[in-house]
Amino acid sequence: MSTPQFDAETCFGRDGQLAREVSGYHPRGEQSAMAAAVWDALRRERTLAVEAGTGVGKTFAYLMPVLASGHKTLVATGTRHLQDQLFQKDLPVALKSARTAAPDRICLLKGRANYLCRHRYQAYADGGLGRSSDEQMGRLQAWVGDTGTGDLAELDCPEDDPIIPAITSTLENCLGKKCPEYEDCFVVRARERARRADLVIANHHLFAADLALREDSLGELLPDFEVLVFDEAHRLAEVLELFWSSQLSSARIQQLCRDAETVAQREPDGNQALILCVHRVRRALKQVTVQVHAALEGEVPGERIPPPPAFADWVRPLVSALEALLREVEERRQDGPDMENLVERCGRLTEELAGWPSGESECCEYLNLSRQGFALHQVPIDVSGIFAQARARYAPRWVFTSATLSVGGDFDYFIRKLGLGADTDTLQLDSPFDFQAQTLLYLPPGLPDPRTPEYNEAMLEAVLPLLEQLRGRTFLLFTSLRAMEEAGQWLEGRLDCTLLRQGEAPRRKLLERFTERPDAVLLGSVGFWEGVDIRGSALSCVIIDKIPFVSHTDLLYQARMNAIREAGGDPFRQLQLPRAALMLKQGVGRLIRSVTDQGVAVIADPRLQSQWYGRHLTAGLPDMPVSTDLDQTLEFLQERVA
Numbered sequence: 001m002s003t004p005q006f007d008a009e010t011c012f013g014r015d016g017q018l019a020r021e022v023s024g025y026h027p028r029g030e031q032s033a034m035a036a037a038v039w040d041a042l043r044r045e046r047t048l049a050v051e052a053g054t055g056v057g058k059t060f061a062y063l064m065p066v067l068a069s070g071h072k073t074l075v076a077t078g079t080r081h082l083q084d085q086l087f088q089k090d091l092p093v094a095l096k097s098a099r100t101a102a103p104d105r106i107c108l109l110k111g112r113a114n115y116l117c118r119h120r121y122q123a124y125a126d127g128g129l130g131r132s133s134d135e136q137m138g139r140l141q142a143w144v145g146d147t148g149t150g151d152l153a154e155l156d157c158p159e160d161d162p163i164i165p166a167i168t169s170t171l172e173n174c175l176g177k178k179c180p181e182y183e184d185c186f187v188v189r190a191r192e193r194a195r196r197a198d199l200v201i202a203n204h205h206l207f208a209a210d211l212a213l214r215e216d217s218l219g220e221l222l223p224d225f226e227v228l229v230f231d232e233a234h235r236l237a238e239v240l241e242l243f244w245s246s247q248l249s250s251a252r253i254q255q256l257c258r259d260a261e262t263v264a265q266r267e268p269d270g271n272q273a274l275i276l277c278v279h280r281v282r283r284a285l286k287q288v289t290v291q292v293h294a295a296l297e298g299e300v301p302g303e304r305i306p307p308p309p310a311f312a313d314w315v316r317p318l319v320s321a322l323e324a325l326l327r328e329v330e331e332r333r334q335d336g337p338d339m340e341n342l343v344e345r346c347g348r349l350t351e352e353l354a355g356w357p358s359g360e361s362e363c364c365e366y367l368n369l370s371r372q373g374f375a376l377h378q379v380p381i382d383v384s385g386i387f388a389q390a391r392a393r394y395a396p397r398w399v400f401t402s403a404t405l406s407v408g409g410d411f412d413y414f415i416r417k418l419g420l421g422a423d424t425d426t427l428q429l430d431s432p433f434d435f436q437a438q439t440l441l442y443l444p445p446g447l448p449d450p451r452t453p454e455y456n457e458a459m460l461e462a463v464l465p466l467l468e469q470l471r472g473r474t475f476l477l478f479t480s481l482r483a484m485e486e487a488g489q490w491l492e493g494r495l496d497c498t499l500l501r502q503g504e505a506p507r508r509k510l511l512e513r514f515t516e517r518p519d520a521v522l523l524g525s526v527g528f529w530e531g532v533d534i535r536g537s538a539l540s541c542v543i544i545d546k547i548p549f550v551s552h553t554d555l556l557y558q559a560r561m562n563a564i565r566e567a568g569g570d571p572f573r574q575l576q577l578p579r580a581a582l583m584l585k586q587g588v589g590r591l592i593r594s595v596t597d598q599g600v601a602v603i604a605d606p607r608l609q610s611q612w613y614g615r616h617l618t619a620g621l622p623d624m625p626v627s628t629d630l631d632q633t634l635e636f637l638q639e640r641v642a
Contacts, residue, residue, distance in 0.1 A: 006039045006068035008032040017097040018060060030429040034061035037427045038399055042069045042227060045396040047424045049233070049414060051405040053431030053622070054589055058401050059086060062229050063094040066199070071226035071397070073199050076207045078232025078239075079531060080110065084153055086231075087201045107197035108151075109190050109222075111206050116150040117169040118181040123262050124166045136163070150186025165255060171209075172252075172345050173259060178337035195223045204236050208243035211390050226395045232531075233400035234582065237417045240383045245363075248352045250373030253285050253322075256345055260325065263338045274332075277325040284318040292367070292374050300481045304366040304555045307357065307376070311367070315353055322350040364559040381559045384419030403431075404530075404585045408619045413578035431592075435622040438598045439591065442466075442633040443626060447606045450546045456483055459604045460490050463543050465630060466602065469637055472497050472519035474541040475532075477587050479548045481525045487545075488523050497521045502528060514538070530586040533593050540599040540641040542591045547605045547617065548583040549576050577613055581620045588621055598640040600633055 011017045012032040019025045034050055041048035042065060052058035066073050077083045087108040095106075121144060125137070140163070143155050157164060169187070182188065194200045202222065207230075210221040230236055257278045264271035264278070295308040308314075326346040332339050356376050357365040363378045380386065391398070398420075405414045411426040444462040448455050467474055478484040481502075488501050498517050500510050502524040514520045515538045522528065529548075550557040561571035588601045601624065608614040609628075618626075627633055 004068055004070050006035075006065050008036045008039070011035065011064050011097070012060075017064075017099075018093075021093055021097045028055075028057060028432050030432055031057045031061045034058060034401075034427065034429055035065050037425070038062050039065040039068070041399060041425060042066070042071065042397050047396075047398040047420060048400070048427070049405055049411050049420070049424055050399070050401040050427045050429065051411070052401055052403060052429045053433075054403055054593060055431045055433045055595070056429055058403075059090045059231070060094060062231075062399055062401060063090065064098060066227060066229065067094060067098045069227065070198075072197075072223070073227040073229065074202060074207070074222065074225040075199070075229045075231065076202045076204050078204055078235040080114065080153070080203060081531075082232065083108070083110070083201055083203050091201065105196075105198040107190070107193045107200045109194045109200050109202045109206060110151065111203070111209065112174065112187045113164075113168050113170065114152055115186040115190065116144060116147070116152065116167055117174075118144075118150075118184060118186070119175065119179050120169060120173075121167040122181075123266070124163075126266070140167075149190070166258075170255075172348075173255070173341060175337040175341055178340070180337075191221060200225075204230065204232075204239040205242075208239050211240070211387075211393075212243045224395070227397045227399070228394060229399040230401070232402050234402040234404050234414070234586075236400070237383060237387075240387055240418075241379055244383055244386060245377060245379040246352065247375055247377050248349065248356060249370075249375035250285055250289055251370070251375075253281065253318075253349060254373075256342070256349060257282055257285075259338075259345075260329070260342055263342060267335075271332075274325075274328050277321070277328045281318070281321040281325055284321040288314050288318050289373055293369065296369060299369055300485075301369045301371055302481060304364075304368055304377075306555060307365075307367045319350060319354050322346060322353065326350055364556045366555045379556055381556075381563050384417060386419075388419030388421070403589060404582045406620075407578040407581045408616065413574075413582070416574075431622060433592055433595060433597075433622075435592065435624045439622070439624045440600045440633060440636045441588075441618075441621070441624040441626045442600055442602045442630075443606075443609055443628050444602065444604050444630070445606075445628045447604060450605050450607065456486050456545070457490060459545055460487055462604060462630075463602060464494065465634060466541060466543070466600065466637065467491075467495055467497065467521060469634055470541055470641070472517065472521055473537065473539060473641070474521045474543060475528065475539060475590060476521060476523045476543045477529055477545065477590075478523065478525050479546045480551070483545060484523050484525050491521070491523075495521065499523065529583060529590070532590050534590070535593045535597060537598075537641055539591065540637070541602065542588060542599070543602040543604065544584065544587050545604055547603075547607060548580050548587070550579065577616065581617050584617055585620050592622070600637055600641075 009016065009032065012027055012035060013019070014027050019027070030052065034052055034056060037048060037050060038061065040046070050058070052061065066075070075086065077086060091106065125141070140155070147154055152164065152168070176182070179185065200222070206221060213221060260278050261275060264274040291314045292308070292311070296305060299305055326343070329339055329342045329346055333343050358378065360378070363380055365378050367374060367376055405411055406426070406428050407413055409428050411424070415421070415424055447458050447462060476487060478487065484502060488499060491499060498520045500513055500520055500522045502510065505513070507527060510522060511532065511534070514522045515534060518538070552558065557575070561575060564571040564574050584603065591597070591599050591601050608617060
């Protein structure tokens with residue numbers, strides 16, 4: 001058998017394989033360098049971390065050597081959007097360029113929440129609660145009869161559509177092999193295709209779920225691979241935290257109640273006793289929710305909050321109601337797999353709620369609010385040790401890549417977060433875009449200390465002339481939801497533009513509205529600092545309110561900083577500073593997404609100029625000309641993007 005060969009120039013050169021297949025392809029030295037490094041890591045069975053700036057073309061830079069290697073490979077992306085794009089657009093081009101036409105050996109695999117559950121759909125269609133309109137049900141029924149994969153992406157259903165949890169399963173409510181539809185289950189079929197495939201396109205969440213199952217010796221979701229590639233790898237640590245955490249939410253209890261009611265209504269007598277138990281749980285849950293929201297009035301949804309001292313007293317009636325529901329479903333446990341599943345779920349919820357908080361020293365426990373409920377979290381303070389041990393169960397070849405992995409060329413923060421080890425190979429490649437010609441970084445002068453009450457208004461006054469000149473086409477990115485909401489109130493009436501605010505519509509809808517309306521100004525917090533790709537003049541200015549340091553009131557980061565301090569380290573240099581540098585790079589990175597884009601990035605925080613760490617933070621940004629002159633900045637906008 002011949003040894004696989006790969007030559008970056010043959011693939012990425014001016015007359016190479018990609019140039020023959022991709023219209024308008026331009027060779028980039030950075031792309032060739034990344035591909036050569038990936039090939040070397042595969043050949044030598046090494047771990048490689050590559051930071052590839054916007055425009056490098058990192059997807060092809062890892063796909064082409066992976067295809068040439070012939071190894072069984074997992075490619076995991078950070079988002080489902082990128083996963084679909086990679087599978088539907090990039091991968092077919094890579095296969096054609098590499099002359100590797102083998103669609104039967106390639107598989108797209110998502111988490112179970114992305115696939116139709118035939119059993120839950122049937123219960124919903126037979127008269128489950130919250131029935132959709134006839135038009136929506138007709139469209140859904142037509143799709144169910146036609147789909148071969150059950151992938152909800154085919155249905156183009158909004159992520160927040162209430163129908164989704166009714167027709168999909170979770171690890172908690174899945175009946176497994178006891179399900180009457182098991183043989184035709186879309187999730188089971190997709191996983192079986194993945195086991196046979198040589199290349200699987202998955203996502204970080206699915207990998208983390210597989211890792212957690214292997215850790216608990218409960219089996220596996222994914223087959224064994226020879227190569228693992230993580231795109232958008234800067235997100236991986238947070239996803240791992242999610243799967244090694246526990247969360248008990250009011251939404252989870254509500255879903256239990258909905259499922260119990262659906263089961264009760266299918267029984268001939270309507271099972272009034274079970275329905276009464278469900279109503280009792282709902283009343284108790286509503287009371288706890290009212291008490292929590294009243295006690296935490298003024299707290300911003302999503303922020304980490306210590307539980308109120310009286311929380312344990314408030315949840316006792318809810319625990320009692322869940323115990324009554326548990327007794328009722330236990331009596332009917334033999335009625336079928338749906339009832340048996342309710343017993344298991346109700347028992348877990350009762351035990352978790354009665355035992356929270358646990359006080360475990362290696363975890364941080366906190367509460368956060370949603371607009372209509374709450375969630376209780378238990379999160380590990382450090383996942384690096386767990387991940388380092390878990391990696392031993394997988395192949396020796398690992399590739400991590402993203403546009404933001406290093407701080408000033410140093411990968412230490414990323415490597416420490418994942419426990420990768422000092423022997424990890426690293427490569428930092430700048431964007432091929434001409435930031436000197438395409439952009440300007442404006443640092444507004446004379447602003448007060450960002451920690452003072454008057455800062456937010458002063459910052460908005462300073463950037464208002466830019467907003468007025470552009471009349472839209474601007475992102476205003478904030479480090480907190482509270483600051484974002486205050487800014488929205490202040491700008492209302494002062495700015496003749498369409499103001500779009502995070503939270504008033506799903507993220508996808510907000511971005512659609514932004515690109516459709518040239519007069520739009522979008523106000524966003526953490527969810528809009530990354531993963532947004534708007535090209536052309538639709539986005540011509542990105543304004544960042546402050547250096548994104550973590551608030552000292554954030555419970556999880558308090559715990560992490562204390563752990564670093566107790567180990568003799570410096571939490572500011574080891575945690576706060578590198579995290580802020582990477583987030584700044586992500587935020588500024590929204591501006592220039594193609595060779596023709598032009599615009600202004602604004603970082604309003606005066607500490608960027610006055611404090612020693614300012615130079616450290618700006619060193620990680622693209623090489624942009626810097627101005628502190630408002631007139632010069634307005635002139636740049638007038639000439640380049642007006």
